[in-house]
Amino acid sequence: MAKFLKQRGTIDIFDTEALLFQHVVSTCQKQARLFNYKPIIIPTFESTALYTRSTGETSDIVTKEMYDFKDKGGRDIALRPEGTAGVIRSIVENKLYAINDLPLRYYYSGSFFRYERPQVGRYREFSQFGVEVVGSNSYLDDAETILLVKNILNSLNIFEYKVRINTFGNANCRNAHRDKIKEFLKDHIDNLCEDCKNRFIKNPLRILDCKVDKEYIEKLSIPVSLDALDDENKEIFEKTLQILKENDVNFEVDPYLVRGLDYYTGIIYEFDISLKDGKVLTIGGGGRYSSLVKELDGPDLSCVGFGLGINRLVLILQDLYQLEHYNESAKFYIMPFDASSYNIAMIIAQTLRMQNQSVVVETNNKSVGSMFKFASKHNFKYAIMIGEEELTNKLYKVKNLETKEQFFVSLDDIKGGKLNG
Numbered sequence: 001m002a003k004f005l006k007q008r009g010t011i012d013i014f015d016t017e018a019l020l021f022q023h024v025v026s027t028c029q030k031q032a033r034l035f036n037y038k039p040i041i042i043p044t045f046e047s048t049a050l051y052t053r054s055t056g057e058t059s060d061i062v063t064k065e066m067y068d069f070k071d072k073g074g075r076d077i078a079l080r081p082e083g084t085a086g087v088i089r090s091i092v093e094n095k096l097y098a099i100n101d102l103p104l105r106y107y108y109s110g111s112f113f114r115y116e117r118p119q120v121g122r123y124r125e126f127s128q129f130g131v132e133v134v135g136s137n138s139y140l141d142d143a144e145t146i147l148l149v150k151n152i153l154n155s156l157n158i159f160e161y162k163v164r165i166n167t168f169g170n171a172n173c174r175n176a177h178r179d180k181i182k183e184f185l186k187d188h189i190d191n192l193c194e195d196c197k198n199r200f201i202k203n204p205l206r207i208l209d210c211k212v213d214k215e216y217i218e219k220l221s222i223p224v225s226l227d228a229l230d231d232e233n234k235e236i237f238e239k240t241l242q243i244l245k246e247n248d249v250n251f252e253v254d255p256y257l258v259r260g261l262d263y264y265t266g267i268i269y270e271f272d273i274s275l276k277d278g279k280v281l282t283i284g285g286g287g288r289y290s291s292l293v294k295e296l297d298g299p300d301l302s303c304v305g306f307g308l309g310i311n312r313l314v315l316i317l318q319d320l321y322q323l324e325h326y327n328e329s330a331k332f333y334i335m336p337f338d339a340s341s342y343n344i345a346m347i348i349a350q351t352l353r354m355q356n357q358s359v360v361v362e363t364n365n366k367s368v369g370s371m372f373k374f375a376s377k378h379n380f381k382y383a384i385m386i387g388e389e390e391l392t393n394k395l396y397k398v399k400n401l402e403t404k405e406q407f408f409v410s411l412d413d414i415k416g417g418k419l420n421g
């Protein structure tokens, strides 16, 4: 057995699965660019205070799951548990709102860290693709973020999903709702877990999301945020849902949806997808947050965004389609019959690669028979053979491994694009 093993909750991704992983990330990026999002690349660690101040003093992510430590200079540091706080910190620090037209639209991807109990689709280091729209007061942007997730899923050939959606209205409606919940739960406080007793004081909304008290809470008819909406926010919610309907988004209003982070003030949503065995994975979630930029000492800008779990999307695609479906083979396999062919083999390979063709040169000294076996195993389209005769005539034998057709080409033919079809 190897001496060093990976840490609990971390994963190694390689070969075809790694190709699939990169395909998912690049699909997300490509789709985001169709909405004019620009990339933002931010640090993987920040001050711990950034997350306690933004993501929440009552969220599990901050109170229980954060990888926080003191660095060698005695600073309190945390590995990022999510991306929103860091993106907003960067926007405020670099005053990006003053340089660019609003709304700003940024996308990001990379590793995030939560000290969770590992299980299928839940890791301690995981990958997210996220977007943030900053400086937008329009519900069209809430709708657009949901449409972007839909487009990403559809581009990945995922059509079966469900969006659960809810709204707090705005910060005022949310506060009114919070007060109502507090009033309602006052008589139940003794029956709640220790965490919820603490949440009752700091942020009673989070009690609705408690895993320990789930059953008890579900039996109570707790007031829902939709009942606390004013007329304006009721209308905004309706208009948003109408856009989703008109654009074929498969959604359902879930009045009990509460997200696991503290900053949301408006529409919130989560995307669920079922695996073949019936297990449901939440592949992403997001919503509107209107106070975070100001809380991090920036101007008063309302924002909306989401995060998608890349590892979960990879699991779903492996469940839906064979992993082999995502394998890639190079197009050309160059077979030098002996060392005298090495130099021209390298020149041909480089010529083809400059024409955007994928090429493997056989670098191990294999027999012709084992090179052919290797070629059929790896599904190359063409083999280019370079033996003594080819070297003498400066004409190289090309075999189409699908049709078995054979022909000869010179280096000038290759340079002229003859194999570039």
Ligand code: HAM
Pocket (backbone or CB within 6 Å): 081, 082, 083, 084, 114, 116, 121, 122, 123, 124, 125, 126, 127, 128, 130, 131, 132, 260, 261, 282, 283, 284, 285, 286, 287, 304, 305, 306, 307, 308, 309, 310, 311, 312
């Ligand atoms: P979140 O719901 O905490 O939101 O995470 C988004 C997604 O990341 C989840 O739906 C899930 O797919 C994936 N994820 C979370 N934790 C894990 C884990 N331990 N292992 C594997 N995947 C995981 C956010 O992080 C917000 N920042 C989203 C957002 C952006 N809201 C506004 N802007």
